[in-house]
Amino acid sequence: MKKIGVVLGATMLCGLVGSQGFAGFFDDLLSPQSQQKQSQQGQSQATQQEQPDLLEGLGGLLGVKKKNVDLLKKGIGVVQALQPIGEEEEIRLGEAVALEAFSRFGGEYQNESLTRYVNLVGKTVAEVSDRPNLNYHFAILNSREQNAFAAPGGYIFVTIGLLKTLKNEAELAGVLAHEVAHVTQKHMLETIRRGAILANVSDFTLSAMNKNPEMFSNVIDEITDKLFTKGLDKEKEFEADAVGVEYAYRAGYRPSGLRDYLKTLQSQEGYAQSRFFTTHPSTRVRIGKIETTLPEYQDGNAFPLLTQRFQQQIKRA
Amino acid sequence: MKKLLRLLLVVVGLIVPLVAGPVFAETMYAKKDRVKVTEEKSPTSKAVGTLHLGDRVQVVKKLKRQYQVKLGNGKTGWVFKFKLTSKKPAGKSRGGSGLSGLAGKRVVMAKEARAGGSIRGLKETTEQYAQRKQISPADKQSVTKMEQLVVSDDELSRFQQEGGVGEYAGGGQ
Numbered sequence: 001m002k003k004i005g006v007v008l009g010a011t012m013l014c015g016l017v018g019s020q021g022f023a024g025f026f027d028d029l030l031s032p033q034s035q036q037k038q039s040q041q042g043q044s045q046a047t048q049q050e051q052p053d054l055l056e057g058l059g060g061l062l063g064v065k066k067k068n069v070d071l072l073k074k075g076i077g078v079v080q081a082l083q084p085i086g087e088e089e090e091i092r093l094g095e096a097v098a099l100e101a102f103s104r105f106g107g108e109y110q111n112e113s114l115t116r117y118v119n120l121v122g123k124t125v126a127e128v129s130d131r132p133n134l135n136y137h138f139a140i141l142n143s144r145e146q147n148a149f150a151a152p153g154g155y156i157f158v159t160i161g162l163l164k165t166l167k168n169e170a171e172l173a174g175v176l177a178h179e180v181a182h183v184t185q186k187h188m189l190e191t192i193r194r195g196a197i198l199a200n201v202s203d204f205t206l207s208a209m210n211k212n213p214e215m216f217s218n219v220i221d222e223i224t225d226k227l228f229t230k231g232l233d234k235e236k237e238f239e240a241d242a243v244g245v246e247y248a249y250r251a252g253y254r255p256s257g258l259r260d261y262l263k264t265l266q267s268q269e270g271y272a273q274s275r276f277f278t279t280h281p282s283t284r285v286r287i288g289k290i291e292t293t294l295p296e297y298q299d300g301n302a303f304p305l306l307t308q309r310f311q312q313q314i315k316r317a
Numbered sequence: 318m319k320k321l322l323r324l325l326l327v328v329v330g331l332i333v334p335l336v337a338g339p340v341f342a343e344t345m346y347a348k349k350d351r352v353k354v355t356e357e358k359s360p361t362s363k364a365v366g367t368l369h370l371g372d373r374v375q376v377v378k379k380l381k382r383q384y385q386v387k388l389g390n391g392k393t394g395w396v397f398k399f400k401l402t403s404k405k406p407a408g409k410s411r412g413g414s415g416l417s418g419l420a421g422k423r424v425v426m427a428k429e430a431r432a433g434g435s436i437r438g439l440k441e442t443t444e445q446y447a448q449r450k451q452i453s454p455a456d457k458q459s460v461t462k463m464e465q466l467v468v469s470d471d472e473l474s475r476f477q478q479e480g481g482v483g484e485y486a487g488g489g490q
Contacts, residue, residue: 095439096446098460103452108459115466120476123468124483128399132349133370133406139463155463169480213445220446250399252477252486299381302487306480 085189085204087134087153092209093192093219094153098139100224101149101157106142109160109317115140117313121169122156122176128250129177131184138176146265146274149227150179152188162274163314165264169306170248174257178244185243187236188223195222231279238281241290245297255300259290343376345386345401351470352401353484354394358383360484365394371406382487397484 085093102108109115115138122138136154141147146162156179158172166172182188196204201215209216226232241258249255265276266283280286347368354366358380366388368374377393378385384398439447439457447457477483 092440092442095443095460095464098463099443099447099450099452099456102456102459103450107455108462116468119466119468120473123473124477127349127473128483132400137463137466139459173482209442213442213449216442217446217449252482252484299487304481304486306482309480 084186085152085193088206089204089209090186090189091153092206093223094151094155096216096220097151097223097227098137098155098157100220100228101141101151101155102139104224104228105145105147105157105159109140109142111140111317114163114313114317118158118163118172118176121172122180125173125177125247125251125253126154126180129180129184129247134183136180136183146272146276148175148179150182150188151223151227152183152186152192154180154183156180156183160317163317165268165272166261166310166314167264167305167307168257169310170254170257170304171261172257172310173248173251173253174244174255174259175261177247177251178240178258180247181240181243182232182236185236185239187232187240188226191226191232191236192219192223227279228275229279234281238286238289241286242293245290245293249297249300249303252303253300254303254305255297256290256294257305259287259294262287262290342387343403345374345376345384345403346405347372347374348400348402348406352396354386354388354392354396356394358395359488360395360397361478362395365392366390368396368400373405374401382484400484 118140119138122136126132126134126136131154134154136156138156138158140163141157141159143159144161145159146165148156148158148162150156156176158175158179162175163172166175192204196219231237244258245255248257262283265272265274266287268274269277269283276283347370350370352368352372353360353364354368355361356363356365368388372389374386374388374396376384377387379398382398383395384401385393386396386401387393438444439461443457443460446452474483478485481488
């Protein structure tokens with residue numbers, strides 16, 4: 001009987017919270033994100049801040065134990081953290097990560113012609129991707145180590161060390177397509193969201209980011225740790241390889257470009273300076289997996305490598 | 318009664334073929350703004366129209382990389398198939414900028430967000446973060462430069478045509 005009372009009480013609380021808390025939250029997600037939204041978010045946050053008292057008060061009245069009310073509150077946080085991170089929030093995270101990328105990898109490689117060329121190749125791939133309306137930005141980092149990574153929001157980096165290792169434009173397209181795939185598949189966002197659930201962080205709205213610089217800074221630390229040190233899950237890397245090959249094919253480049261670069265990287269294992277060896281799965285396994293997908297793109301074997309165009313650009317660097 | 322049934326069958330027989338065409342033809346949507354529709358399979362041939370984000374077309378014929386489509390105005394032309402999607406995109410453009418069709422004030426917010434820091438400089442969160450982490454002005458400037466680099470549709474198209482990539486790959490067929 002007591003259990004039934006607890007369940008009934010919790011159900012009523014859910015109803016009350018649902019009508020006040022969730023309604024505001026989902027309205028936030030669905031409504032235009034504007035100044036009006038920020039004010040709505042402010043109201044929503046105020047409502048959320050009021051919820052604990054409301055929950056505890058009603059919980060007490062209905063005889064629901066504090067422990068159960070706490071569990072319910074935690075549940076609300078988790079449900080909110082499970083909501084996808086919006087595009088504007090994603091871009092804000094990406095812009096801050098971009099700062100860290102320049103700061104940690106030798107700054108910008110100053111060559112306007114080469115940077116424009118990398119952007120042209122990157123945009124050729126991005127416009128046939130599954131998120132063609134995102135504004136992708138490509139930059140070259142002044143680091144001799146071979147590295148490339150994608151921050152949320154379409155901020156994509158490649159080091160001059162990696163560029164100088166490539167043989168042709170198809171290889172560059174393959175590398176950039178792998179990074180674009182991380183963005184389209186929202187790999188980093190998914191990783192952040194999972195971390196947020198574990199840390200019980202529930203609010204990734206613009207106003208929350210503005211109001212809580214410490215929380216924002218912690219999230220950026222988490223992203224940069226994953227990108228620059230630990231790497232993403234192996235499965236996400238394999239997925240980015242497969243989706244990247246598809247994007248390179250759609251963009252009209254020889255789809256074996258990424259595989260060909262990875263073969264070069266594999267041949268340099270042991271002496272080449274690259275974080276790919278620590279942040280990515282085994283190069284041998286990646287090559288093997290890509291090779292199982294290549295037969296699907298037989299007609300792509302006629303697509304260009306563009307060795308000369310690439311070499312003309314890189315020799316000026 | 319039999320006459321009535323026959324009449325009904327005749328009417329259904331006449332209506333179904335008329336309705337079936339548009340209903341069963343595959344519908345696709347423009348994945349982005351400014352998608353070129355050309356008279357011939359070659360992307361350099363005369364343009365017959367331009368699709369904007371979310372514009373609907375009926376697929377008439379499928380080749381490996383090009384689809385022949387029927388536009389809303391009844392014209393028929395060819396489109397690079399990877400600029401079409403079978404799933405209706407969330408934001409529907411009213412023509413011009415892809416952002417113009419998005420609802421309400423979100424347009425301005427999205428435009429600013431997509432343009433990166435090029436409209437107002439780095440975002441408030443980024444400025445706060447840079448200060449907190451003592452990021453150098455040079456690195457801040459590099460992010461701004463990265464966001465301000467603009468590639469026009471014409472420049473991208475020329476680049477792709479010269480290399481035989483994008484919609485020009487495989488002879489644009």
